[in-house]
Amino acid sequence: MRATHEVTNQVPPLVYDVADDPALLSALGRADAGWASGELHELGRLAGSEQVQDWGRLVNENEPVLRTHDRYGHRIDEVEFHPRWHDLMRVAVSHGLQAAPWRDERVGVHAARAAKLFVWGQAEAGHTCPISMTYAAVPALRANPELAAQYEPLLAATEYDFGLRVPSGKRGLIAGMSMTEKQGGSDVRANTTAARPGGDGTYRLVGHKWFTSAPMSDVFLTLAQAPGGLSCFLLPRVLPDGARNGIRLQRLKDKLGNRSNASAEIEYDDAVGWMVGEEGRGVRTIIEMVNSTRLDCALGSASGMRLGAVRAVHHARHRSAFGRALVDHPLMANVLADLVVESDAATTVAMRLAAAGDRPGDGQERAFRRLGLAVTKYWVCKRAPMHAAEALECFGGNGYVEESGMPRLYREAPLMSIWEGSGNVAALDALRAMVRQPESVEAFFAEAGQAAGGDGRLDEAVGALKKELSDVDGIEFRARRVVESMALVLQGSLLVRHGAAAVSDAFCATRFGGDGGVAFGTLPLGTDTSAIIARACG
Template identity: 85%
Template structure:
C-alpha cells in the first residue's frame, strides 16, 4: 500500500460498550430505591452501545419518514412510512417498558427505573423517544375519563409494539401522541381556534388545523379544542371503533433542524371524532398532566445527550495524539473535558432526583418540590444542552464536524428539548407561576436545597444570595431567566454536594458559585481534580458492564 494510504492516529469506533455504566445514573437509581432495575438497565445499555444499534440510529436519520397522503387510486390514506430500523428501535423501547411500565407495574422506584432506561436508550437514537415519551405521559391525563382509561390504558401499557393503522381494540399495544400547537397561537394554547361540537351521542366533532403534531402515526391523540364550555381536552383515535379512518388529515411533514427520524406534521381535523377527557373548559388543566411528564423527559433527553457528547469527546481525546501527547494529556483539553463531565453529572443527578419524586404521588412535600424543581430544571438543563453539544463536537475538531462522527446529529438534536413543551421563556415563566400559585413549592424547594447546608460554603453563599433575590419581586418577569438559572444551579449544587463525586461537586461549586469560571466550557479554576472527573466518562466495555 502506498505510504499516502496508510491510516494512522485515527480514533477507533466507540462501540461495544455499556452505555449504562454511568456512575451518576447508577447512583441516582439506587437512591430512588430502583436498583432492582440495574440488571435490565445494563441490558439496555449494552444494546445501546452496540455497533448494530448505532447503525440503526444512523440509518433512520439518513432515511427519513415519508408521508403518503393518497394511494395509487386516489384514496386518502394519510400514512407515514418509516425505515425498518425505526420499528426495531421502537420495539426495544416498548418491550423494556420505556413507554409506560410504571402505570402497569407501579412498584417503588418504577418511574426512576423507567427514567434511567429512557436516558440510556435515547443515546442509541433520540428521535424515537418522542412517541415513547408521549405514550408514557398520556396515561395520567387519560384517567380523567375512567371509561376511556379502562378501554385504552391496558393497551397503552402493554409491552407490545404493534405498528399500523387498525382499530385500537384489535391491536396488541398502542402508542399515543399529543396535538396542541396551532399556527396562530404557539405556546398560547388558549388562542386555539379548533372547535369541538357535541354530536349528541357522547362524542364531539372537531374542526381545525394543528400546526405541529409529532408522531402522527400514533394510534391515539390527546388534543385541545374549543368546546361550548371553553378550551377542553379530547381523545381522538386514528381509526374509529367501527374500523373507519377518523378524519385526521396529514397535510405535510415538517422539515426540521434535527429529530429527523421522527415524523412531525401539520394535521387537519375535518369533522374528526373525539371524546372529552375531563371537564369542558378545563382542557389545559387536564392536559398539563401529560405535559408535566413530557417535561421530565425533556430533562432526561438533554442529560442523555450531554452524557453521550461527553463520552464521545473523552473517547476521542484518549486515542488522538497531537504535539507528542494524547489530547487527554493536554492540560487545556483536560479542563474542557472535565467541565463537560461536571455539567453532564449535574444534569443526570437532578433528572434522577425529579424522577424519584414522580414515584411519590401521595407525598405532598415531594410533589410540591417536583412542581417547582421540574420547572427550573427544565429551563436550565435543556438550555445548557446546545452549548454542551457544540463544545463536545469541537473536542473532535474537524472530525466532529463530519456526519460520520455522529456529532452533527447530536448537535442538531440538542436545541429541541429547550423548545419542546415550552421554550426557555415559557419554562421560566412557569417557574414564576408555580411560586405565585403554589407557595408551598418554594418552601419544598428550599427544604431540598438546604439539606446540603454546611456542606460547601460557596453553595451556602449562593443559596443566601438566591433568597435575597427572591425577596425582591420588582421586575420579576424581566429577571425571570436569571432567577430561575440561579435556582436550578442551587438545586444541582445541593444534590452534588450531598450525593455526587467529591471532585465533581468541588469543581461545580468552585466554578458555578465561587466566581472562578469563564463563559465558555473549559474554564474551571486551578485545583480541580480533572483526572478523577474525566475518569467518570470512560466507555466501559459491555462485557465488564
C-alpha cells in the same frame, strides 16, 4: 489500487455499555430502583453496540415519508418509516419505556423507567418522542375513567404493534399529542379548532394543528374549543367501526433535527373525539401530560450531554497531537472535565425529579417536583446546545463531519428547550408555581438546605437566591436570571450530597465561586480533572 499511505492516529469505534454511568447508577440506588440495574445494563450494552448505533444512523439518513394517497387516489394519510425505526421502537416498548410503569406497583418504577429512557435515548433520540408522549398520556387520560379503562392497558402493554387498525384489536398502542396551532403557539387558549357535540357522547372536531409530532400514533390527546370552552379530547386514528377518522396529514415538517421522527401539520375534518376531563378545563387536564413530557425533556437533554461527554473523552483518549494524547494536554483535560461536571449535574437533578414522581402521595415531594421541574426544564435544556457544541469541537474538524455522529447530536440539542414550552415559558412557569403554590418554594429550599454546611460557596448562593426572591419588583423581567440561580442551587445541593467530591468541588467553584467563565474549560487550577474524566470513559 496501490496504497498511498498508512492510516494512523484514527480513533477506534466506541462500543460500550451506555449504562456504565456512575452518576446514573448512584441516582438509581437512591431512588430505591436498584432492582432495575440488570435490565438497565442489558439495555446499555445494546444501545452502545455497533448494530444499534447503525440503526440510529440509518433512521436519520432515511427520514420518514408522507404518503397521503394510494395509487388509486384514495386518501390513506400514512407515514412510511425505515425498518430500523420499528426496531428502535420495539426495543423501547418491550422494556416498558412508554407507559408500563403506570401498571407496575414496584417501588421506584418511574425512576427506573427514567434511567432506561436516559440510556436508550443515547442510541437514537428521535424515536423517544412518541415513547415519551405515550408515557405522559396515561395520567391525563385518567381524567376520564371509562376511556382510561379502555386504553390504558394497551398503552402500557410491552408489545409494539405498528399499523392502522382499530385500537381495541391491537396488542399495544402509541399515543401522540396535538395542541399547537399556527396563530397561537404556546398560547393554546388562542386555539380555534372547534368541537361540537355529536349527540351520542362524541364530539366532531374541525380545525388545523400546526405541530403534531408522531402523526402515525394510534390515538391523540388534543385541545379544541367546545361550547363550554377549551377542552381536551381523545381522538383515535381508526374508529371503533374500522373507519378512518377525519385526521388528514397535510405535510411533514422539515426540521433542524429530530429528523427520524415525523412531525406533521394536520387537519381535523369532522374528526370524532371523546372528551377527557371537564368541559372548559382542557388545559388543566392536558397539563398532566405536559408535566411528564417536561421531565422527559430534562432527561433527554441530560442523556445527550452524557453522550457528548463520553464521545469527546473517547476521542481525546485515542487521538494524539503534538506528541501526546489529547486527553493529556492540560487545557483539553480542563474542557473534558467541565463537560463531565455539567453532565453529572444534569443527570443527578433529572433523576431526583423522576424519583419524586414515585411518591405522588407525599405532599412535600409533589410540591418540590412542581417547582424543581420547571427550573430544571429551563436550565438543563438551555445548557444542552452549548454542551453539544463544545463536545463537537473536541473532535476538531472531524466533529463537523456527519460520520462522527456529533452533528446529529448538535442538531438535536435545541429541541428539548423548545418542546413543551421554550425558555421563557419554562421560566415564567417557575414564577407561576412560586406565586400559586408557595409551598413549592418551601419544599425547594428544604431540598437545597439538606446540603447546608457542605460547601460554603453553595451556602452563599442559597442566601443570595433567597434575597433575590424577596425582591419581587421586575421579577418577570429577571425571570431567567432567577430561575438559572435556582437550577444551579438545586444541582449544587444534589452534587454536594451525592456527587463525587471532585465533581461537586469543581461545580461549586465555577458555578458559585467565581472561578469559572462562560465557556466550558474554565475549571480552576488544582481541579482533579483525571478523576472527573474517568467518570466518562466508555
